[in-house]
Amino acid sequence: MYAIDSLQIGYGRNVLSTLEQVVVEPGEFICLLGRNGQGKSTLLRTLAGFIPPLDGEVRLDGRPVRQWPAAERARKVAVVLTDRPQVGALRARELVEMGRQPYTNWTGSLSHEDLEICEGALKRVEGQHLRDRYVDSLSDGERQRVMIARALAQRPQVMLLDEITAFLDLPSRVTITATLRRIAHETGVSVVLSSHDLEMSLNAADRIWLLPGEGRFIDGAPEDVALSGAIGEAFDQANLAFSLKSGRFETHGTSRGAVFIDADGPAAVWLGRAVKRMDFGVSGSREGANVVIRHSSQGYELDGETYLTIQSLSKALIRRLG
Amino acid sequence: MTSAFARPALAGGALALILLVVILTSLMIGQVMLSPGEVLSGLGSIGSGSMESRIVVDLRLPRVLAAVIGGAALGLAGLLMQTLFRNPLADAWSLGLMAGGQFGAALVIVAGAIVGPGFLMVLTGFAGLGVVAGSVMGTLGVALAMSTMARRVGTVTLLVLGLMLGFLAQGLISVLLHFTNRSQGRIFVAWNDATFANVVWGDFVTLAPLLAVGLVGAVVLAKPLTALLLGDVYAESLGVNVPRMRRLVLGTTILLAAPVTAFCGPVAFVGLIVPHLARGIIGSARIGAVIPATALIGAVLALAADLVVHLPWEQHFLHLNAILALIGAPLVIVLLLKSRSLRGGEG
Numbered sequence: 298m299y300a301i302d303s304l305q306i307g308y309g310r311n312v313l314s315t316l317e318q319v320v321v322e323p324g325e326f327i328c329l330l331g332r333n334g335q336g337k338s339t340l341l342r343t344l345a346g347f348i349p350p351l352d353g354e355v356r357l358d359g360r361p362v363r364q365w366p367a368a369e370r371a372r373k374v375a376v377v378l379t380d381r382p383q384v385g386a387l388r389a390r391e392l393v394e395m396g397r398q399p400y401t402n403w404t405g406s407l408s409h410e411d412l413e414i415c416e417g418a419l420k421r422v423e424g425q426h427l428r429d430r431y432v433d434s435l436s437d438g439e440r441q442r443v444m445i446a447r448a449l450a451q452r453p454q455v456m457l458l459d460e461i462t463a464f465l466d467l468p469s470r471v472t473i474t475a476t477l478r479r480i481a482h483e484t485g486v487s488v489v490l491s492s493h494d495l496e497m498s499l500n501a502a503d504r505i506w507l508l509p510g511e512g513r514f515i516d517g518a519p520e521d522v523a524l525s526g527a528i529g530e531a532f533d534q535a536n537l538a539f540s541l542k543s544g545r546f547e548t549h550g551t552s553r554g555a556v557f558i559d560a561d562g563p564a565a566v567w568l569g570r571a572v573k574r575m576d577f578g579v580s581g582s583r584e585g586a587n588v589v590i591r592h593s594s595q596g597y598e599l600d601g602e603t604y605l606t607i608q609s610l611s612k613a614l615i616r617r618l619g
Numbered sequence: 620m621t622s623a624f625a626r627p628a629l630a631g632g633a634l635a636l637i638l639l640v641v642i643l644t645s646l647m648i649g650q651v652m653l654s655p656g657e658v659l660s661g662l663g664s665i666g667s668g669s670m671e672s673r674i675v676v677d678l679r680l681p682r683v684l685a686a687v688i689g690g691a692a693l694g695l696a697g698l699l700m701q702t703l704f705r706n707p708l709a710d711a712w713s714l715g716l717m718a719g720g721q722f723g724a725a726l727v728i729v730a731g732a733i734v735g736p737g738f739l740m741v742l743t744g745f746a747g748l749g750v751v752a753g754s755v756m757g758t759l760g761v762a763l764a765m766s767t768m769a770r771r772v773g774t775v776t777l778l779v780l781g782l783m784l785g786f787l788a789q790g791l792i793s794v795l796l797h798f799t800n801r802s803q804g805r806i807f808v809a810w811n812d813a814t815f816a817n818v819v820w821g822d823f824v825t826l827a828p829l830l831a832v833g834l835v836g837a838v839v840l841a842k843p844l845t846a847l848l849l850g851d852v853y854a855e856s857l858g859v860n861v862p863r864m865r866r867l868v869l870g871t872t873i874l875l876a877a878p879v880t881a882f883c884g885p886v887a888f889v890g891l892i893v894p895h896l897a898r899g900i901i902g903s904a905r906i907g908a909v910i911p912a913t914a915l916i917g918a919v920l921a922l923a924a925d926l927v928v929h930l931p932w933e934q935h936f937l938h939l940n941a942i943l944a945l946i947g948a949p950l951v952i953v954l955l956l957k958s959r960s961l962r963g964g965e966g
Contacts (some may be wrong), residue, residue: 386847
């Protein structure tokens, strides 16, 4: 397992971040967050042993990661990257079988056990139906699932994944994040996923690594990291802020007035969203509000008028307060 | 499962059969037409001095063998380079390695001619390790230049650079020959048009061992090269020592391409198109699976083109590279239009 000791990451003289004492336990699903340029990829590359640390040590099973022979390291650490290599006439099955290279002899011939491991890896990512498809014909989401299966076929202790969901649509991102979480918990492989998807990471991760900038590194349970206010510090912009109440990013422009929402259930939630979207504040009481919106079986009522849709209500609201 | 294993074996068997047929046809056809029986009796009576034996063994067989092993070697060199440069149109010819090899060989020939006329004996036969050594040095120089540049420029730029290096080398060779005497120049110009017909039995002493080492190298490198299909980082994560492997692949490519260039001239298109045909027939890009088909198709293509050149035409205007261009150029155009990375321009 990884043990990090006062590790400085970066290139040349440019120190991006310093990590004090960090230990990665088996079966943890860790999400690595941070804005571009704060060193997410550099940290993963350093952990993988591709680049040397500027100072300090990454120990893998007690030995500095770069001192492992490449083939032995490949049995402990597997990586998946963002980029989509064009591989030509290569089937998904053959791609997964590449994951066995650290274990096979110079001819690369696969034993029965190797083939079983590959099949099991494809099964874990729910990709058995892809096995005979050409990789270049797969969708981005399918391709990354096959890439994860290839990494699994290496039977690693740790999987490092660098923004592998960056090109994917929302359903694929959700599926892949859930798959990785399941892999970590079921197989005991530690998974480190760097991601831009803050809300999804906070929901899925066992542990958050945050690179908020200025060389700092924050490590903790998602909730601890959120409550510390570090996420806001790392990501907030002029008119976009992380809300500790909702666990989401919310716009906070100049408030155009406060609205009291008299509604229950889903209607209350979605009315609240609509109101915030138009830069109105949601008031907790009738007294503090400029206007009141009431939801009934007839529709949405504002100033005695009833509107059938939130769209028509929105227009009326802007006329009223804008 | 079975079909996946049966396809390379079946394709390999069929290709080997086709190769045998083309070899036999090549030994039969020429200014003197022989029947299959006469070819076999010629092969069976080596050294007997019979007419069949002299035509088949002394005249035709060296040319046929040179085309077979030369075509196979160039095909493999193309496969290695396409994988190494991650560029579907890379090969020893398109990236200028052959031009470098020719220039190196020309330098050795001219230098030898200046040093002493005795060198002409070597020159006329193109035996002599000096010419091969010159070719290897020239190929190596261009190969190193190209692999340095490959990191900085895109796929298409690299190809254009290779073609330009080719023109540059041709220009330099012309200048070099301009200042030597006419008879040398004429010999060199004949060699400058690629042909397998100038190879004589003595040349195989140099040619065969080098190509054999290159073939072994390609087979040994098949596993890490397959990992390289995914790119440097993935290859490294799979336990491949990428810088060392790059050097080995480059060295193997030179062993395969430089001797052929030295003895047969710049044979175009074989290394470029053969790996694509092999991948298409095998249905896989896995290097280990593609190597046998690449070698066989390279041999068949080179020999078939050579056969067309050596049909009993009334005039001898056809050149090997002209035939290869008629097959190769359209295929390259299709590849250019089909490939996402090439059509998209850089990267």
